[in-house]
Amino acid sequence: MGKDTIVCRCEDLSLEEINSWIEKGYQTFDEIKRVSRVGMGPCQGKTCRAHILRLLAEASGTPLERMHPATFRPPVKPIRLGTIAGGDRDD
Amino acid sequence: MYKTEILVVGGGPAGLAAALAAAEQGAEVTLADRNSDLGGQLVKQTHMFFGSKGQYASERGISIAKILKEKAAATGKIRILTGATVTGYYEDKKVTIEAGDKFFPVEPQRVIFATGAQENTLIFPGCDLPGIYGAGAVQTLMNLHGVKPGNRVAMVGAGNIGVIVSYQLLQAGVEVAAIIEAAPRIGGYYVHAAKVRRLGVPILTSHTVIKAHGNHCLEKITIAELDEKRQVMAGSERDLEVDVLCVSVGLSPLAELLFQAGCRMGYVPELGGFVPFRDDCLETSVAGIYVAGDAAGIGEASAAMVQGRIAGLAAAASLGYGKDTFLEKVTEAGRELTGLHGGPTGEKIRTGLAKLTLLAKEAV
Numbered sequence: 001m002g003k004d005t006i007v008c009r010c011e012d013l014s015l016e017e018i019n020s021w022i023e024k025g026y027q028t029f030d031e032i033k034r035v036s037r038v039g040m041g042p043c044q045g046k047t048c049r050a051h052i053l054r055l056l057a058e059a060s061g062t063p064l065e066r067m068h069p070a071t072f073r074p075p076v077k078p079i080r081l082g083t084i085a086g087g088d089r090d091d
Numbered sequence: 092m093y094k095t096e097i098l099v100v101g102g103g104p105a106g107l108a109a110a111l112a113a114a115e116q117g118a119e120v121t122l123a124d125r126n127s128d129l130g131g132q133l134v135k136q137t138h139m140f141f142g143s144k145g146q147y148a149s150e151r152g153i154s155i156a157k158i159l160k161e162k163a164a165a166t167g168k169i170r171i172l173t174g175a176t177v178t179g180y181y182e183d184k185k186v187t188i189e190a191g192d193k194f195f196p197v198e199p200q201r202v203i204f205a206t207g208a209q210e211n212t213l214i215f216p217g218c219d220l221p222g223i224y225g226a227g228a229v230q231t232l233m234n235l236h237g238v239k240p241g242n243r244v245a246m247v248g249a250g251n252i253g254v255i256v257s258y259q260l261l262q263a264g265v266e267v268a269a270i271i272e273a274a275p276r277i278g279g280y281y282v283h284a285a286k287v288r289r290l291g292v293p294i295l296t297s298h299t300v301i302k303a304h305g306n307h308c309l310e311k312i313t314i315a316e317l318d319e320k321r322q323v324m325a326g327s328e329r330d331l332e333v334d335v336l337c338v339s340v341g342l343s344p345l346a347e348l349l350f351q352a353g354c355r356m357g358y359v360p361e362l363g364g365f366v367p368f369r370d371d372c373l374e375t376s377v378a379g380i381y382v383a384g385d386a387a388g389i390g391e392a393s394a395a396m397v398q399g400r401i402a403g404l405a406a407a408a409s410l411g412y413g414k415d416t417f418l419e420k421v422t423e424a425g426r427e428l429t430g431l432h433g434g435p436t437g438e439k440i441r442t443g444l445a446k447l448t449l450l451a452k453e454a455v
Binding site: 005006007009015044046047050051065067069071073074075076077079080083084086 | 176177178179180181187189192193194209211212214215216217218219343345347348350351356357358359360364365450
């Protein structure tokens with residue numbers, strides 16, 4: 001079990017892979033994001049964040065409410081480069 | 092630069108009520124929603140609402156959406172942007188909107204976040220197989236787009252959404268093999284659960300799904316019974332042949348824009364996750380930013396509409412609109428909200444709100 005359980009569908013990361021980062025000592029969602037791209041796909045972590053925070057909380061024995069929820073940066077969804085390059089009518 | 096007095100983000104019941112209340116007080120409002128039509132989750136809710144007359148009880152969700160939209164249009168003070176996603180909140184107090192192939196900044200004086208919620212998911216082997224949906228997604232597919240999701244469904248979760256969507260699946264001619272609930276009791280209202288039981292659908296409490304099988308799409312699931320500690324009981328595993336699995340295990344507030352705006356947040360399980368600290372008028376820790384509806388904590392549409400009204404009245408009053416009627420109107424709305432959160436069904440929300448108040452005090 002673990003290989004067939006996909007935690008992050010956008011970046012295709014399994015429970016086994018996430019657990020291996022946690023075992024190596026990664027302690028926050030943002031740290032795991034930097035090494036694995038978890039939460040950086042189209043859904044921007046909407047699906048996987050809660051699961052990973054729970055796994056991290058369980059591993060460290062920290063109550064969930066004390067976990068750092070990860071950094072949320074704009075944009076909250078993917079935007080086409082062409083749309084951004086189009087700019088505002090004032091530009 | 093697009094400027095507006097009040098920007099309401101999200102056109103569901105909370106956002107529509109907020110825009111309406113603010114516009115009726117005389118404020119100029121922009122209402123942005125990422126979907127092609129306003130109404131949020133109301134547009135697929137074919138069942139009747141409970142509650143009191145003030146919040147459209149005995150009306151169906153779809154009718155409430157229509158009434159609110161007509162009222163909003165009639166004010167002539169609300170600029171409605173549909174197909175418009177608010178993609179970020181920036182340090183200079185501007186937001187950006189993506190609408191079709193346009194991407195532009197907006198400078199609002201006040202913002203009301205009524206961004207709603209997202210469906211929670213479960214992780215288990217095979218959980219990414221096609222045929223596994225959120226229950227809300229299936230409701231959208233059927234009731235809004237007229238698409239039958241499959242032929243034989245298993246529902247995970249016997250809360251209100253789980254039992255209501257199960258009933259609507261049966262109405263659509265889809266077989267419901269079972270409703271599977273990890274808790275030892277049914278969470279949804281008795282009337283909804285009784286309807287599906289009368290139609291012969293088993294509700295398996297203290298059960299969970301442990302695996303999904305299929306080559307290219309869902310073919311069957313393995314379920315198992317849980318003991319008092321919610322551990323799988325050995326030997327209780329059995330298979331159910333289904334082509335659709337609906338997951339209805341709660342909602343989480345959509346809070347990323349509130350985080351970006353720097354609102355102070357607290358984690359309250361009873362409210363669905365991270366929610367912003369706020370005062371009685373639903374103003375967050377950032378002056379001029381308000382919250383309403385599921386984004387403020389998971390609840391029902393009737394309460395969301397009242398919260399929206401309070402936030403709309405308060406945002407308008409802070410700009411000098413309707414100051415003479417504000418106190419009377421907001422007091423009345425506050426009374427309605429207390430009523431909606433009263434009784435045994437409101438206990439979870441009351442506990443959640445009390446916890447949030449405590450967290451906010453600790454954080455000072």
